[in-house]
Structures are given as C-alpha cells and as structure tokens.
Amino acid sequence: MLYVRAGASGANDGTSWANAFPTLQDALAVATSGQQIWVAAGTYYPDEGDGQTDNDRSSTFLLRENVAIYGGFAGNETALEQRDWLANVTILSGDLDQDDTPNFGNRANNAYHVVTGANNATLDGFTITAGNANGAWPNNIGGGIYNNNASPTLRNLTISGNQAGVSGGGIYNNNASPTLRNLTISGNRATSVGGGVYNNGGTPSFSNVTISDNQANWNGGGVFNSSSNASFANITISGNRATNDGGGVFNNGGTPSFSNVTISGNQAGVNGGGVYNSASTPSFANSIIWGNNSQVSGSATYSYSLVQSLNPGGTNLDGTDAANDPRFVNPILATAAPTTTGNYRLQLTSLLINAGDNGANSSTTDLDGNPRIIDGTIDLGPYEAMPAVLSISRASASPTNAATVAFTVTFNMPVSGVGAGDFVLATTDRQNGATISSVAGSGSTWTVTVTTVADATGTIGLNLVDNDTIGTTDSPPVPLGGSGAGNGDFTGEVYAVDRIAPTVTLSSPAPNPTNSTIPVTVTFSENVSGFVAGDLTVSNGSVSGFTGSGATYSFTVIPDEQGDVTVNIGADVAQDAAGNGNT
Structure with missing residues (x-):
C-alpha cells in the first residue's frame, strides 16, 4: 500500500498516512504490480513530484499496469470501504499554472492529457478536469483521459471541464476496451468530434454513466463511436450538443449496443439530435430516445424500446402515439443544450415501468445504485422505479x-x-x-x-x-x-x-301575554340542513312565513284562540354537515 496526501509532512515515503507522499507522481514512480495507491482529498497536478518538470504540458498521470489508484480518502482510513469519495473530493487537474477561469479561460498552458491509461490499471474515486489537448497529434485528442491501446478500469469518476482540439474532450479510447462504471462525463468540449467521449475501434464497456453538457463543434456532442463495438448499459445521454450531426451520439461504423439507455434533450445543428448512424448497425434494447430536437437519423435495430416519432413494431412501443410519452420527472428542452439539468427518472404513472425485457439486462443495479429489476420486470431507461x-x-x-x-x-x-x-x-x-x-x-x-x-x-x-x-x-x-x-x-x-350534535333554541320578542301574532326565531348551534316548517309541532296555533337557512330560521305563529301557545322541535329533524341530528 502506498499513501498520498497533498501537503503531507513526515518522511514522505508513502508508507502511511503520516508519512504519505505529497504528490501522486511520487507514488506512481515507485508503485509495483499488485499495489494499491490511496489518495487523500485534495488537488493534484501531473507536473508535480520528483522527476517532473514544472508547467510541462506533456506531463500526465500515467497509470501503471496492475496498479489500482483510489481517491476519496479523508487521510485516516485503514480499510478501503471506509472512504467516501463523494465527500472527500480528490481532483486530478491539468491546470498546471493554477490560473484557470470559468468557461475554459486561461487554458493555454494546461496539460494535454490529465490521465493516460494502461492495461489492467484501475483508477477509482477522482475528478478529472482541466485537460487541454490542443497541440499536434496525439496531443490534440483525449483532454481528460487518453487511452491508446490501453484498457484500464475506470470507476467512480467525474470527468468534467476538459477539451480537445480534435476529438475526445473528456475521454479518448483508441483500439481500447476499458471498463467504465459509475462515471459522470459532463462539461467537456471537442473542436471536431466526440465532445464527451470518442471511441475508435475496440469494445469499451460503459455502465451506470451520465453523459451530459458536452459539446462537439462537428459531430457527436456526447459520444462519437468510430468503428467501435462499444456497449452502453444504464446510461443517460442528455443535454449534449453537436454543431452538425449526432447531438447525443454519432455512430460511424461498428455495432455499438445500448441497453437501458435514455437519450433525451440533446441538440444537433443538422441531423440526429438524439442519434446519428452512418454505416453503423447499433442496437437498442429497453431504451428511450425522446425529446431531442430530432430523434434518430439512419437505421438501427430496436427491442422493447421507445423512439419518438418512430414505430418500429414488434416488442417496441409506438413512438408516434403521444400517449406513450415517457413522463420523465423533469426533462429539458433540447434547445437548452448544452446543460446538465434535467431529471430522467420515470414518474410513477409512466407506461415504461415494467415494460422491458429482463433478458437484455446485464446489470444488478440501476443508475442510482438501486436494484435493477424490481416487481418482476425491468423498466425502460437507466432508472428502475422504486416502490412508492x-x-x-x-x-x-x-x-x-x-x-x-x-x-x-x-x-x-x-x-x-x-x-x-x-x-x-x-x-x-x-x-x-x-x-x-x-x-x-x-x-x-x-x-x-x-x-x-x-x-x-x-x-x-x-x-x-x-x-x-x-x-x-x-x-x-x-x-x-x-x-x-x-x-x-x-x-x-x-x-x-x-361528532357533536347541533343544539337548538327558540326565541321570540313578543310579550307574554300578547294579543297579536307571535314572531319566532330558531337558532341552531351550527349550520344545518333539512329543517322545514313541517318539523315544527305547534299547539293552539299555525305557522306562517317560514324562512331561513344555515343556523337561523324564522316564522310567525298565528294563535287559534285564547290560551297557551307552544312550539316544539323534535330531535334529529335537522342535520349538520357531518350528519349529526339535532338534540
């Protein structure tokens, strides 16, 4: 085990947290096959460490074969499972002179590639940012991560704010088959193609990944697949933009596969706001393509999927029927791209819940980390509806x-x-x-x-x-x-x-005795209904002019002859709103 902690004192030999290396490059220089490198929260630059040249744009964190690098430590852990990589943000930055400004400002002296991959290496628990691949080839591809004939395992990463002069602003995979799981790829740019990801050949495997707010000035704002058989499972591709074709995805050759993928809110300046296919035969299963400024250009095969404005038949839902709207929780308009906003979980009333094919699933968890199949049948898209x-x-x-x-x-x-x-x-x-x-x-x-x-x-x-x-x-x-x-x-x-019955009182302003008609007011303790003149029992007289509503009623008693005149109201002749009869 080797330990790295920015600003560490002690012996700086990497043998413990107390004696941690102060730079990641120091640990990489001595790491041997089978070792782990634990990196505490902080920001690390590839031009720092023994043997590095300050502000050298060619400096990069070169992964080591069979070495696993884990970020996200507070700096006191004794077991890997104790780390919290979300809370203890660990950044690998290409901002060599540490003067970047928002919107890719002051990037001229940034590293060409923040990370360079190696076979059987592992990178887990980091934010990778500020790469600027704007040099001559190959320093114009892969600003964030550059995998050339290298297939590392990349997990629990945020790849954001990187750019490339040609392709692969966030990640560039060339003849590589890396395993990429639980990633956020956002806010990356490419002058040509593949703002977020560029896959050239190989069989890279993406699972549980969010790809959003990426932009290409030509094709493939989110992803560009070139003769690649890449696989994508439990993926959201949203809010990406391409000036030309393929705002979300551009497939050029190859047979990429997409299962439980949502492609929505993407924008293309010409064709295929969601997906553009050129000489490619992609397959989509349990997937949703909906809400892009245009959906799909070119042919593809679909099963148990929903594509807006398309009815592929078979096991697919009819995307020409507005009733099949996915009912996302909070989708964005494609015109808002590039952006990271939007919530593509399904509302509880969505018809896409329990509408998929379990056989097309290869994951045990969804994009939220919840169990992938609930209630017997998988849902469409990357999120499984939770019990609610x-x-x-x-x-x-x-x-x-x-x-x-x-x-x-x-x-x-x-x-x-x-x-x-x-x-x-x-x-x-x-x-x-x-x-x-x-x-x-x-x-x-x-x-x-x-x-x-x-x-x-x-x-x-x-x-x-x-x-x-x-x-x-x-x-x-x-x-x-x-x-x-x-x-x-x-x-x-x-x-x-x-559960309180209304009470009733009778009153009259007439003197007693009187030689005239007798006005009477009936007052209930609350509003009642059903009280009519027939509910009055009058002796030695008759009722005239009965009127009233709610809690107050009035009438006049006309005496028949000399003597006592009485008026009685029986129980339960009037009811309040709850149904209680009067007492």
Missing part, C-alpha cells in the same frame, strides 16, 4: 360523524411489511386522541382504519413515515423509495370529523 406511495385517500365522505374512518393507501407496486408503525396521524382540536385501530390489505392496496374521538370535532389526516420497514415482495425486498429512511414519506388526505 401513489395516494393516501379517504375511503368515505368528509365531513363525517363516524366512530371510525378509513384511508385507502395505494402503492405503485405490491409491497409487504405495512403496519401501524408506518403511519402517523395529523390531528387538530379534540380529535388529537384519535388512534389507528387496524391496518389490513395486500399487494398494492391497503386500508388503515382510525378510531375517532366521541363528542368531539377536529381533523384527522394520515401520513406515511418511511422507516424502511415497507418493501417490495422481491427477495430481498427493496425498501420504500429505495434504500434510505424518509425518502418514501407521503402526506395523505384529511377527514373533517364532527
């Missing part, structure tokens, strides 16, 4: 005076493990004492029954609190919202509960 609550709705009318009320909880797929502990009541007023009395159901529909408080008013709402006890019926079960308590929380509907 679709609705928590009242099962009966509101307001109500019922002793119990029920809520219907609907999930987007069959789940198990649903219990009272997964819910909380949101109550007001005197219904604060309401309790959950039962939870029953199966599959995707469950009923939660709540006992209300007698002789009390208030509201009762039901909310689900995700504590990862609810999961799918898969083995092992996938928790609600995917791993992580709280990401499946849901706020449900609310009942207005009124």
Whole structure:
C-alpha cells in the first residue's frame, strides 16, 4: 500500500498516512504490480513530484499496469470501504499554472492529457478536469483521459471541464476496451468530434454513466463511436450538443449496443439530435430516445424500446402515439443544450415501468445504485422505479360523524411489511386522541382504519413515515423509495370529523301575554340542513312565513284562540354537515 496526501509532512515515503507522499507522481514512480495507491482529498497536478518538470504540458498521470489508484480518502482510513469519495473530493487537474477561469479561460498552458491509461490499471474515486489537448497529434485528442491501446478500469469518476482540439474532450479510447462504471462525463468540449467521449475501434464497456453538457463543434456532442463495438448499459445521454450531426451520439461504423439507455434533450445543428448512424448497425434494447430536437437519423435495430416519432413494431412501443410519452420527472428542452439539468427518472404513472425485457439486462443495479429489476420486470431507461406511495385517500365522505374512518393507501407496486408503525396521524382540536385501530390489505392496496374521538370535532389526516420497514415482495425486498429512511414519506388526505350534535333554541320578542301574532326565531348551534316548517309541532296555533337557512330560521305563529301557545322541535329533524341530528 502506498499513501498520498497533498501537503503531507513526515518522511514522505508513502508508507502511511503520516508519512504519505505529497504528490501522486511520487507514488506512481515507485508503485509495483499488485499495489494499491490511496489518495487523500485534495488537488493534484501531473507536473508535480520528483522527476517532473514544472508547467510541462506533456506531463500526465500515467497509470501503471496492475496498479489500482483510489481517491476519496479523508487521510485516516485503514480499510478501503471506509472512504467516501463523494465527500472527500480528490481532483486530478491539468491546470498546471493554477490560473484557470470559468468557461475554459486561461487554458493555454494546461496539460494535454490529465490521465493516460494502461492495461489492467484501475483508477477509482477522482475528478478529472482541466485537460487541454490542443497541440499536434496525439496531443490534440483525449483532454481528460487518453487511452491508446490501453484498457484500464475506470470507476467512480467525474470527468468534467476538459477539451480537445480534435476529438475526445473528456475521454479518448483508441483500439481500447476499458471498463467504465459509475462515471459522470459532463462539461467537456471537442473542436471536431466526440465532445464527451470518442471511441475508435475496440469494445469499451460503459455502465451506470451520465453523459451530459458536452459539446462537439462537428459531430457527436456526447459520444462519437468510430468503428467501435462499444456497449452502453444504464446510461443517460442528455443535454449534449453537436454543431452538425449526432447531438447525443454519432455512430460511424461498428455495432455499438445500448441497453437501458435514455437519450433525451440533446441538440444537433443538422441531423440526429438524439442519434446519428452512418454505416453503423447499433442496437437498442429497453431504451428511450425522446425529446431531442430530432430523434434518430439512419437505421438501427430496436427491442422493447421507445423512439419518438418512430414505430418500429414488434416488442417496441409506438413512438408516434403521444400517449406513450415517457413522463420523465423533469426533462429539458433540447434547445437548452448544452446543460446538465434535467431529471430522467420515470414518474410513477409512466407506461415504461415494467415494460422491458429482463433478458437484455446485464446489470444488478440501476443508475442510482438501486436494484435493477424490481416487481418482476425491468423498466425502460437507466432508472428502475422504486416502490412508492401513489395516494393516501379517504375511503368515505368528509365531513363525517363516524366512530371510525378509513384511508385507502395505494402503492405503485405490491409491497409487504405495512403496519401501524408506518403511519402517523395529523390531528387538530379534540380529535388529537384519535388512534389507528387496524391496518389490513395486500399487494398494492391497503386500508388503515382510525378510531375517532366521541363528542368531539377536529381533523384527522394520515401520513406515511418511511422507516424502511415497507418493501417490495422481491427477495430481498427493496425498501420504500429505495434504500434510505424518509425518502418514501407521503402526506395523505384529511377527514373533517364532527361528532357533536347541533343544539337548538327558540326565541321570540313578543310579550307574554300578547294579543297579536307571535314572531319566532330558531337558532341552531351550527349550520344545518333539512329543517322545514313541517318539523315544527305547534299547539293552539299555525305557522306562517317560514324562512331561513344555515343556523337561523324564522316564522310567525298565528294563535287559534285564547290560551297557551307552544312550539316544539323534535330531535334529529335537522342535520349538520357531518350528519349529526339535532338534540
């Protein structure tokens, strides 16, 4: 094991964190086959270290065969699994004189290639940025990573802000078959082709990769495949731009394959905003091509896929039918490219959920790191829909005076493990004492029954609190919202509960005794309905001019003869909004 930590003191011999090498080049110079190099958070430049020439644009981090380099350490770990490469950002930068400005400013003296690959090498947990391949060949290709006849394993990398004078602003693979997994390739530029990635020959394997905000001034804003049999699985290619053809992908020869890929929000100045195929026979399975300024130019084979404005038939969805819109969570317009914005997960109501072919899948996880197949059938695109609550709705009318009320909880797929502990009541007023009395159901529909408080008013709402006890019926079960308590929380509907009966009083301004008609006012304690003149029982008189609504009514009693006149109102002749009859 060799250790690297920027600014390290001690012996600087790489034998421990305390004695770490201060530069990555120092570790690469002495690393032998089978060793690992652990690199702490910080920024490292290829012209720094023993044997390097300051500001030498040809300097590069040359990977070593059979040596694995891991970034993302805080500088005190004793096991690889303790590192957090997302929190402990470790940068390999080509900004040799450390004066770059936004939008590729001050790049004239940057390194041509930040990283140069080697067979059987591993690079894992880094941000690779500020490469500027603008020299003479081969220093005009592969600004971020340059793999020439080299097939390293590249994992957990962000490749951003690199450029090339010809091709492969982010990555250039020439007759190379690297394994590339869990990458973000964004904000890279190429003057000619392959703003994000250029593959020439070989069989590079991309999985769980986001390719966005890349730009080529000619063809292939996101990816350019030249006679390459590259494979792409669980990939989002979005927000890329090509001045000419192939905003997302340009395939020139070869037979690249795409499975569970979403290509959306890309722009081309001429043809193939999503994909441009020239003398190439790409295949697409479980994939979505939708929302580009134009979709596909040239022929391809499709299975279990959706291509806007195209109906390939067979197992594919009809892309000419607007009803088959993928329903992305938050797609972008292609005119916004180049950009990294957009959310290409599927809404829970998308028809593309459970619409794919399991046999075309080669991954155990989706682009979010969640299990790839949930609820039996794979979804289209790189994201698998997680179990989630679709609705928590009242099962009966509101307001109500019922002793119990029920809520219907609907999930987007069959789940198990649903219990009272997964819910909380949101109550007001005197219904604060309401309790959950039962939870029953199966599959995707469950009923939660709540006992209300007698002789009390208030509201009762039901909310689900995700504590990862609810999961799918898969083995092992996938928790609600995917791993992580709280990401499946849901706020449900609310009942207005009124279990207090309205009361009634009668009053009259007439003197007692009187020798005239008697005006009477009826006042209920709340608004009621159903109260009519026929609900009055009058002795020694008759009712005239009955009128009113809500809580107040009035009428006149015309006495029949001398003597007492009485007016009575029976119980339950008028009802409040909850159905309580008056007392």
